[in-house]
Amino acid sequence: MIQLDFHPAGRHFLQIPGPSPVPDRILRAMSYPTIDHRGPEFGALGLKVLDGIKKIFKTKHPVIIYPASGTGAWEAALSNTLSPGDTVLMYETGQFASLWKKMADNLGLKPEFLGLPGAEGWRHGVDAAAIETRLRVDTGHLVKAVCVVHNETSTGVTSDIAAVRRAIDAAGHPALLLVDTISGLASADYRHDEWGVDVTVSGSQKGLMLPPGISFNALSPKAIEASRHAGLPRSFWGWDEIIEMNKNGYWPYTPNTNLLYGLAEALDMILGEGLDNVFVRHQRLAEACRRAVRAWGLEIQCADPAVYSPVLTGVMMPEGVDADAVRKIIYERFNLSLGAGLGKVKGRMFRIGHLGDCNELTLMAALAGCEMGLTIAGVPVAGSGVSAAMAYLAATPAAAAPLKAVA
Numbered sequence: 001m002i003q004l005d006f007h008p009a010g011r012h013f014l015q016i017p018g019p020s021p022v023p024d025r026i027l028r029a030m031s032y033p034t035i036d037h038r039g040p041e042f043g044a045l046g047l048k049v050l051d052g053i054k055k056i057f058k059t060k061h062p063v064i065i066y067p068a069s070g071t072g073a074w075e076a077a078l079s080n081t082l083s084p085g086d087t088v089l090m091y092e093t094g095q096f097a098s099l100w101k102k103m104a105d106n107l108g109l110k111p112e113f114l115g116l117p118g119a120e121g122w123r124h125g126v127d128a129a130a131i132e133t134r135l136r137v138d139t140g141h142l143v144k145a146v147c148v149v150h151n152e153t154s155t156g157v158t159s160d161i162a163a164v165r166r167a168i169d170a171a172g173h174p175a176l177l178l179v180d181t182i183s184g185l186a187s188a189d190y191r192h193d194e195w196g197v198d199v200t201v202s203g204s205q206k207g208l209m210l211p212p213g214i215s216f217n218a219l220s221p222k223a224i225e226a227s228r229h230a231g232l233p234r235s236f237w238g239w240d241e242i243i244e245m246n247k248n249g250y251w252p253y254t255p256n257t258n259l260l261y262g263l264a265e266a267l268d269m270i271l272g273e274g275l276d277n278v279f280v281r282h283q284r285l286a287e288a289c290r291r292a293v294r295a296w297g298l299e300i301q302c303a304d305p306a307v308y309s310p311v312l313t314g315v316m317m318p319e320g321v322d323a324d325a326v327r328k329i330i331y332e333r334f335n336l337s338l339g340a341g342l343g344k345v346k347g348r349m350f351r352i353g354h355l356g357d358c359n360e361l362t363l364m365a366a367l368a369g370c371e372m373g374l375t376i377a378g379v380p381v382a383g384s385g386v387s388a389a390m391a392y393l394a395a396t397p398a399a400a401a402p403l404k405a406v407a
């Protein structure tokens, strides 16, 4: 057994925006013996998770489960629907949007990258009007897909997916809508069918509270139809054979059985709490976290309050402060992991994850670790973020009111 050199007492605080902490219930479920993936018990497990996961995506159509990280499901979404040389419209919200675009390049697609220039673009969500404008001039319908990230994990900025759908429709354009909600699913409101998404890409290690290793493609009938003519080469990722075998709860290859035990448990937990309650819990913790950041006198990476992420908060450092040095102090002194700034914002900010198996006191511990670490690092803080967050949490009820639709 590898000895991880963690703090000897208490739990490690894994407050990065994925992988998120795996609840004990899920760890225990995954410790059941591995079974025959062609046997009758497996078929029942397969049908259970394939059906349950549809409720999380809010879809009636097939959801593909891959034994792969989220990056694999990105490739599956592109390679099943597109052909070499196809133009795809992507939108630069941050590091993950940029990596998906790089993959499109690597696969022989022609990605066009919309977005604001420089690091400023990494503080805003997708501008649906810019997508509509671009699609209106594409009278020859060369753009085959619009690809956007729902919850940009590198910054803590969400995007309005329903607005992107409306933009495509307003332009009268037939492009497919492909959405990455790898870090949004089961934390932020998401509606695959209602929002008219053709392929939704997601993963296991964020809101679903599982270890890394499972990823998803939720499909639309239009996406399945597109896959019949899509010319990019694919084999492992091909939907058709998987959909066929999934009808009886099986896969064409050996799926990751123990992670599927974990997925079954996660579905019980999330659907047991109620998806709407899960969303309200995330929104409330995120608001408490933002109040802490403001009380410290620091800036939130997301510049548009309408699209604050319920999953994570990006905290910008004052000029001249190295965010990675602050993170290092917090990790070494308090056994607390925070997310690093990536790409264009490397060293400029850190990210506090408040997703998945997170409650009020988990968040308060993380904020206390941050506050102490900022002080030790000599970062001037205006006031106590911990006090501000506590005051908010104490004054607001935890019980979820019915969620209003956030389209």
Ligand SMILES: *Cc1c(COP(=O)(O)O)cnc(C)c1O
Pocket: 018, 069, 070, 071, 072, 096, 149, 151, 152, 153, 180, 181, 182, 183, 203, 212
């Ligand atoms: C985590 C993440 C990915 C990458 O997923 P992997 O499982 O690391 O391959 C892609 N997009 C977003 C938005 C993510 O949060």
